[in-house]
Amino acid sequence: SEGEEIEMDNLSHSLNDDDDNHQQNHDDLLRIDNQENFDDPKRKGILLVVFALFALLGVAVLVGAVFFFADTEIINDSYRLPSKIHPVHYKLVLEPNFKTFTFNGTVSIDINVTESTSTIILHSFELKYFNVVISSSESPNDIQTFVVKDIKFNETLEQVYLSLSKSLYPGNYIIKIDFQGILNDDLAGFYRSSYTDNEGNVQWLAVTQFESTDARRCFPCFDEPAMKATFSSSLIIDKQFTGLSNMPVETSVDLPQTKKRIDFQVTPKMSTYLIAFVVGNLNKVSGISKGRPVSIYSVRNVDQSSFALEVAIKALEYYESFFTIPFPLPKVDLIAIPDFAAGAMENWGLITYRETALLLDSARSTASTKEYIAVVVAHELAHQWFGNLVTMKWWNNLWLNEGFAEFFETFCVAQLYPEWEMIQTFLTADQQRALTADALPSSHPIEVEVLTSNDISEVFDAVSYSKGASLLYMISSHLGVTNFRDALRNYLNTYSYSNAETINLWEAFSNVAKKDLNPKLDLWTKNAGYPILTVQHKSGTTWQVNQIQFFSTTKPENTTAFANWWIPVIGLQPDNSTFSFEVESPSYEFKLSSNPSWFKLNAGQTGFYRVNYPLEIWQSLSQKFTTFDVPDRAGLVDDMLSLAAARQLPAVYALNFLQIVMAQEKSYAVWVAAIEGLDLMSIRLNNELCYGNFKKFVSNLLSQISNDLGFSSKESDSLKSAQLRGIIQSAAVRYELSTAIQSALQLWEKRGKAPISPDLRTAVYSAVAKSYADKGFFDLLDLLNSESDAGVKRQILTALGTTPHSHLLSYYLNISLNTNYIRSQDRISAVLSVSRNIIGLPLVWDFIRINWAQFNVRGFSISNLILQTVGRFSSEFREKEVVEFFTKYPPNGGVRAVSLAIEFIHGNRDWKNQNSKPVCDWLTLSIPL
Numbered sequence: 001s002e003g004e005e006i007e008m009d010n011l012s013h014s015l016n017d018d019d020d021n022h023q024q025n026h027d028d029l030l031r032i033d034n035q036e037n038f039d040d041p042k043r044k045g046i047l048l049v050v051f052a053l054f055a056l057l058g059v060a061v062l063v064g065a066v067f068f069f070a071d072t073e074i075i076n077d078s079y080r081l082p083s084k085i086h087p088v089h090y091k092l093v094l095e096p097n098f099k100t101f102t103f104n105g106t107v108s109i110d111i112n113v114t115e116s117t118s119t120i121i122l123h124s125f126e127l128k129y130f131n132v133v134i135s136s137s138e139s140p141n142d143i144q145t146f147v148v149k150d151i152k153f154n155e156t157l158e159q160v161y162l163s164l165s166k167s168l169y170p171g172n173y174i175i176k177i178d179f180q181g182i183l184n185d186d187l188a189g190f191y192r193s194s195y196t197d198n199e200g201n202v203q204w205l206a207v208t209q210f211e212s213t214d215a216r217r218c219f220p221c222f223d224e225p226a227m228k229a230t231f232s233s234s235l236i237i238d239k240q241f242t243g244l245s246n247m248p249v250e251t252s253v254d255l256p257q258t259k260k261r262i263d264f265q266v267t268p269k270m271s272t273y274l275i276a277f278v279v280g281n282l283n284k285v286s287g288i289s290k291g292r293p294v295s296i297y298s299v300r301n302v303d304q305s306s307f308a309l310e311v312a313i314k315a316l317e318y319y320e321s322f323f324t325i326p327f328p329l330p331k332v333d334l335i336a337i338p339d340f341a342a343g344a345m346e347n348w349g350l351i352t353y354r355e356t357a358l359l360l361d362s363a364r365s366t367a368s369t370k371e372y373i374a375v376v377v378a379h380e381l382a383h384q385w386f387g388n389l390v391t392m393k394w395w396n397n398l399w400l401n402e403g404f405a406e407f408f409e410t411f412c413v414a415q416l417y418p419e420w421e422m423i424q425t426f427l428t429a430d431q432q433r434a435l436t437a438d439a440l441p442s443s444h445p446i447e448v449e450v451l452t453s454n455d456i457s458e459v460f461d462a463v464s465y466s467k468g469a470s471l472l473y474m475i476s477s478h479l480g481v482t483n484f485r486d487a488l489r490n491y492l493n494t495y496s497y498s499n500a501e502t503i504n505l506w507e508a509f510s511n512v513a514k515k516d517l518n519p520k521l522d523l524w525t526k527n528a529g530y531p532i533l534t535v536q537h538k539s540g541t542t543w544q545v546n547q548i549q550f551f552s553t554t555k556p557e558n559t560t561a562f563a564n565w566w567i568p569v570i571g572l573q574p575d576n577s578t579f580s581f582e583v584e585s586p587s588y589e590f591k592l593s594s595n596p597s598w599f600k601l602n603a604g605q606t607g608f609y610r611v612n613y614p615l616e617i618w619q620s621l622s623q624k625f626t627t628f629d630v631p632d633r634a635g636l637v638d639d640m641l642s643l644a645a646a647r648q649l650p651a652v653y654a655l656n657f658l659q660i661v662m663a664q665e666k667s668y669a670v671w672v673a674a675i676e677g678l679d680l681m682s683i684r685l686n687n688e689l690c691y692g693n694f695k696k697f698v699s700n701l702l703s704q705i706s707n708d709l710g711f712s713s714k715e716s717d718s719l720k721s722a723q724l725r726g727i728i729q730s731a732a733v734r735y736e737l738s739t740a741i742q743s744a745l746q747l748w749e750k751r752g753k754a755p756i757s758p759d760l761r762t763a764v765y766s767a768v769a770k771s772y773a774d775k776g777f778f779d780l781l782d783l784l785n786s787e788s789d790a791g792v793k794r795q796i797l798t799a800l801g802t803t804p805h806s807h808l809l810s811y812y813l814n815i816s817l818n819t820n821y822i823r824s825q826d827r828i829s830a831v832l833s834v835s836r837n838i839i840g841l842p843l844v845w846d847f848i849r850i851n852w853a854q855f856n857v858r859g860f861s862i863s864n865l866i867l868q869t870v871g872r873f874s875s876e877f878r879e880k881e882v883v884e885f886f887t888k889y890p891p892n893g894g895v896r897a898v899s900l901a902i903e904f905i906h907g908n909r910d911w912k913n914q915n916s917k918p919v920c921d922w923l924t925l926s927i928p929l
Helices: 011-017 020-030 035-039 041-056 302-323 367-383 399-416 422-437 453-458 462-479 481-495 502-513 518-525 615-623 630-645 651-661 668-685 691-709 719-734 738-749 758-771 773-786 790-800 806-815 824-835 840-850 862-872 876-888 895-926
Strands: 085-097 102-113 117-123 127-136 148-154 159-168 171-182 189-196 202-209 230-238 242-245 249-254 259-264 277-280 283-289 292-298 332-337 350-354 390-392 498-500 531-539 542-549 567-572 578-583 587-591 610-612
Touching: 085 117, 127 148, 127 159, 159 171, 171 189, 202 350, 230 242, 230 277, 277 350, 283 302, 292 302, 302 332, 302 367, 302 399, 302 481, 332 367, 350 367, 367 399, 367 719, 367 758, 390 399, 390 481, 399 422, 399 462, 399 502, 422 462, 422 630, 422 668, 453 895, 462 481, 462 502, 462 518, 462 567, 481 498, 481 502, 502 518, 531 567, 578 587, 610 630, 615 651, 630 651, 630 668, 651 668, 651 691, 651 895, 668 691, 668 719, 668 895, 691 719, 691 738, 691 895, 719 738, 719 758, 738 758, 758 773, 758 790, 773 790, 773 806, 790 824, 806 824, 806 840, 824 840, 824 862, 840 862, 840 876, 862 876, 862 895, 876 895
Parallel strands: 085 230, 292 332, 332 350, 390 498, 531 610
Antiparallel strands: 085 102, 102 171, 117 159, 127 171, 148 159, 189 202, 202 277, 230 259, 242 277, 249 259, 283 292, 531 542, 542 587, 567 578
16 A cells, blocks of 8 residues: 655664663564464564554554564575666664664665566665665655565575565665664674773774675665665764764764764765774874875874874875876775774775774884785775775676785885885785695686675685785786786776776776787686696707696696696896796797706796796706895795695705705795795694604704894894894794794893883794793783783784693683683684694694684684694594584585695695605704704
8 A cells, every 4th residue: 555654764763762671662562583473372463453553653664573584485596686676875874772782773775676576685684674665766746655565584695575565667766674783793794892991991882894795784785796876874873972984974963862963975886895884982193185184093092093194195195196096085084993803994985904904003013013004004095996996796706806905005015115125025925825825726716606695705815815916916017017007097997986897807908908818818817726837948949838737735636737828927047138938838838049057937926827947957046046036036935845845846855955045045035935835844744753853954944044133123124124033033933943042031031121122022922932831821811911002912812822731722722712811803813823833733623613603603714714723634534524524514604715624634644645754864864853
């Protein structure tokens, strides 16, 4: 029937003004928990009275019930929404309640219907509905309303079905829903975060984290990236609170009693996952970028925000110049959240961060923290163009967001702070990370089919981020910076406020190259893995490279190795001249002008591939090692250790190679490659009788540079030298270099008189945990509880897991579940610090299984937890346990991680079977204890 639509904008405010008993009675009347309750005569009678009262009041279209029917009727069998309805504009009002940890809301969605339908399908999860109104919007003088005869929730698909008594024909309509949700502690959707103020009182924030599919936990919506719309948002909050959203405040009006209503300006057309809100008591520091306010918010001292503000202003101006597209919004807010699952989130105009990714204490933060803050700020600001202005059409093209942000984070910071040598960071944090992750048979293509929320969460990984960035680095090197820049400008202008797919980017690159690059570039995004080029000498000056997919573990019998990538190759010769060619087939012959004793392919490490040479070339490269630039030295060490780890070169050969090339090495990227390769070998040897010899080998390798760098910072330190000191001394303590442990303990004993250098804290705290048994452990735990700086807390968390005492490790694992000791966002970090301990790994495995319900939460951390724990095993017994457990208790968003972890187990076992004896024989002979 038709009836007058009633205005409900203030309903959520009025609900919160009611007392708790009134609210409970209201909920009892309106909630239908299940079919059994609905069939109860008393309950049915109450509901009939309620509906009769609504009818008498003339509210013909008010549906006052919350339905939790468990898939009683499959109206839509797809996780994707039908394309016949598109959102145009949202009006959203939210009111968080810090007493009940709930929020009330009203959303009004202008929609356009392109095909007749009698069912409206929206995304909705963990929301209770009170009232639903559907009306036409074609003419304000002739509003037609539509009876919602049924509401069904499908919790599996996270959808709600609004069934109408008659069809909606093509045209424009309005959906209006009053609802209530949970201000949860899951770090997803609309959630709560806490901190302790200077008076010792617990204070609360209300925060959002919607990417990838959690806007639906805050309000009913069309929660897909291509269903863009504009938003008018409002918050009803306590008067003393600050309320933030994507856009500046339009109006702020005091309401009766203690509340105020903030209305924000209308957003540009945008995706739901980029909407954001923050409510709480916040401190602020601001600056100006080309007339636009840039602000840093936090609950901490504003002095810690100054560096992030500097980076944000510089990065915005760099991007506006490079892209020649002004930042589209009238303000930029960056806010540090005490509890935050990821590192940061690029919400358009209101970017949220972990405190460790935004706040810098100049006296106490490490060099790596300073670089990390700059990189993460630059990453999220790059998203304001790549992801927000131009958004991937669906999550299978996530790399168009994350690959670009990962690429530009490094090269933007390199422009802002050229003395930081950011290419070293890119090689270690992105290229080498991606080469490691993408070498497993279960890796996925950059463009990967995803459907469910769990599927989507799994592709926020090294392939989408770091391989995507590495591919862009290779393309930019091939096209040249000017062509690369011009292509990106064209791409951004063409798809602004819209959505794009990978082929659209390839078209932009093809246009500047004046040739069709689609077939060549598609090989990199539609196939998993990457090639290794094996060099062969044919005759005279003729050489041949053979390409095949590189696997770090044994290739399963049912896996086909791809061997047909397009590979742009740059080579370096002894006279420092370069040569180039393109490989587009399994084999390729090339000629050199002479017959040198060595040459190096992938000069500058711009390509995403590995190279294996004949042993005599490797020998010559090791002898000429110091003549190469840092990227080439890092690439040679990474290739050598990775080939040895994959059983494609003898492990003993790799150890000999390191003894030669690392003796005089002083570069950060080269040492990171060496230490990470040795750490993997350590995992595989830690149960062997020669493990003591191996630790002595590594400590001998570290001895000279540990002594040279020392245990005190210097005024002349560059950022990279400070970072190098940190990783070297931490590794020296880990591998029990006695001089390093003694120096670290001396700093600990003198800490009351002289503060420990920030870059050395992890090494010092680890030495305490390893050396001082119970007293050292509980001293560190007391320090953790008294420390307010999130970065220092992370260093303590890492160190606590290094104690060699099983009873302390068990205690640490147990308190990791207690948020009075460790925030939920840091729980995985604490557990992983124990898993890296030989004694702790089996304890962690038992602990995870016992407490699986608390770990098995969809999000960014579950895959990391699986890979870095069970992926360290090697025995068939442990593999069987892993398979049986995860078959019975599959992870939410970590199914692919289980497959990868099992492949790691296979790789560990196969390596041990082939290398343990020769490596132990060599170590026993060469490195006696």
